Amino acid sequence: MxxxxxxxxxxxxxxxxxxxxxxxxxxxxxxxxxxxxxxxxxxxxxxxxxxxxxxxxxxxxxxxxxxxxxxxxxxxxxRDALFAWARTERAKNALVIGITGSVGKTTAKNYAAAALQAAYMPVFNTLPAIACFLIEYGAQAAPLVVEMGIDRVGEMAQLVDLVSPDVGIVTSIGAAHLEALGTVENVAREKGLILNASRALVGTQASSYYPGVPSYGFEHNDFAGEHLQLDADGARFVYQGVQVTLPRAARVQAEAALLGLVLAQTAGTELQGAAQRMANVEVPGGRYRVLPGAFTIIDDTYNASPLSMFAALNALATHTPAAGGRRISVLGRMLELGAAEQSLHADVGEYAGECADLSYGVGQFAAQLGERAYATVPELLDALLSEVQAGDVVLVKASRGISWTPEKRAAEGVGLDTVVTALLERRKQL
CATH class of the missing domain: 3.40.1390.10 (MurE/MurF, N-terminal domain)
Structure with a gap:
């Protein structure tokens, strides 16, 4: 820099x-x-x-x-000056990778950056944040990996104009930000603008929305990993003869690591070294972090959508609790789902009942999300902390509601990072 x-x-x-x-x-x-x-x-x-x-x-x-x-x-x-400056500096970099998706874009960004030894965006992915990043890092020799999130029509066009990615990637498509975007089809159309890059890739889940675009993933894809194994210890798979081991990872992390290897392969980066770097990736707090101990906590509280809820519940199902332990889901409200929010919460709650031995819901849609429903986070904690025991595996997930007051967050059942903190304290007593 x-x-x-x-x-x-x-x-x-x-x-x-x-x-x-x-x-x-x-x-x-x-x-x-x-x-x-x-x-x-x-x-x-x-x-x-x-x-x-x-x-x-x-x-x-x-x-x-x-x-x-x-x-x-x-x-x-x-603003105009900042963006003009950003475009000038971006033009000095030979490989800029843009990543979007309804689920998994931050995880994909971190694994791709590790594989390529690239500079990458921090947590913020707004237009001004990306512009500042391009100005600071554009002229360096290392590739750049840019997370490109949207929540309204027209925003991806602005991002593509600013970033001009050489490789455009869509990890997944699902019901997210529907209050502004309207339908999942609109989500796919808007996010798909990133695929106008000179090279494009889509994850397995997104591939049906973009026929003809090369896909990555496991089983039947243009770039396919083999022998995927998922359990409580993490994820393991093979790509182009290279064994990849990701401690305490789930399928989302495995797909992100596979993407990293595909990008490394096409960039001429040695795959074994890329695999070793990705084994040490630490995802930001709240994004599927497995916290082992007397009982295991899965902290996935950063954000939530139906697609990410299903992915987290699938991951919970791969865990085998210790003797006497149970799989427990603690789920809160998903935001910005528009008119379909009640049915979408009900779908998630039904699946939680299949994946978890005990399911808790909190906030406005508590009854849809869990068999044990609580109006507020304090009420939930009173029940949960007296229930949890050694050997359990507890998944905690909801949208953040980051701009809300603490009182509204507690009432609506969003921002469940406080639940993770309370569980960690409870675990010390066992």
Whole structure:
């Protein structure tokens, strides 16, 4: 990552003489500092210009804004300037991989980056976040892996225009963000715009939506892994004669690792080394993290959709509890499902009954999600913590409701990371 010099920009700007090079860019003034410049973007509630002085006080080397302030890089429109800069830096990289999907895109991103020894996007995948990433890393020799998530019509077109991926990948298609996208068919159409890249790949589950596009996965695919084995210890499979072992992983991780090997193969990267790097991948918190102990906790609380719920329940079913233990599902509300939300929750709850020995539901659709239903998280915890015992395997999963108040999160049964924390404390007592 090279210095970002405000005096050598690819666009016209009025640069204050005291503006200094930076290592990073941010659109969040709270992250501004001596090495991190601030971009003042328009927001839904307020303009970033309101925070320019706070960024300067924090020592930001420069601020991209239309204001006349110290260390300013003055432009008519900071957003347009940011995106123009991002496109210039992206053009300097020989291999940019874009990944989208209703389920598994973050996991796929992490495994692909490990296989290719690439730079990759952090958790945020908004347009401004991706633009900052491209500016910071575009000129380096290593490939880039960019997660491209959408929740509205037209957003993928904007992302493709910005990222211009050389390889476009769709991991899966399912019911997600339907309040804005409307139907699963719309989800497929919008996400499918990424496949206009010069090379395209789709996961097994998504392949029926994109006939003719090369697919990866197990069994019958254009790029197929062999001898997949899934159990409580993790996942194992073979690709092109290379044995892959992924500790405490499920099928979603195995498919992501297979994608990593396919990308490595076509990029000329040695497969054995790629497999070894992927064996050490740590997924971010809340994304199918198996936490072994007196009883096993599966923390999959980062987010949820029907497709990811089914995948998590399938993974729970692969676990064989210790003597006397049970498989337990703890499920909360899935957000942004539109008019079909009740029936979709009921479908998940019915499947939970097949995969788990005990199923708990919490929040608005608690009765649909579990045989033991609770209105709020505190009520759920009172029952769950007295029930769980040594040898159990407990899956915890729901949407985040990240912008909600703690009280609303608890009432709606979203943001079940607090349940994981409570289970970890309970486990210490056994």
């Amino acid at each position: 090279s210095l970002l010099d405000p005096h050598a920009l690819p666009f016209q700007a009025d640069v204050h003489p005291d503006a200094r090079p930076a290592l990073r860019l941010t659109w969040d003034s709270r992250e501004a500092g001596p090495d991190t410049a601030f971009v003042a973007l328009p927001g839904e509630a307020m303009h970033g210009n309101r925070f320019v002085q706070a960024a300067l006080d924090a020592g930001a080397p420069f601020v991209l804004t239309d204001l006349d302030v110290p260390r300013a890089v003055r432009v008519p429109d900071a």
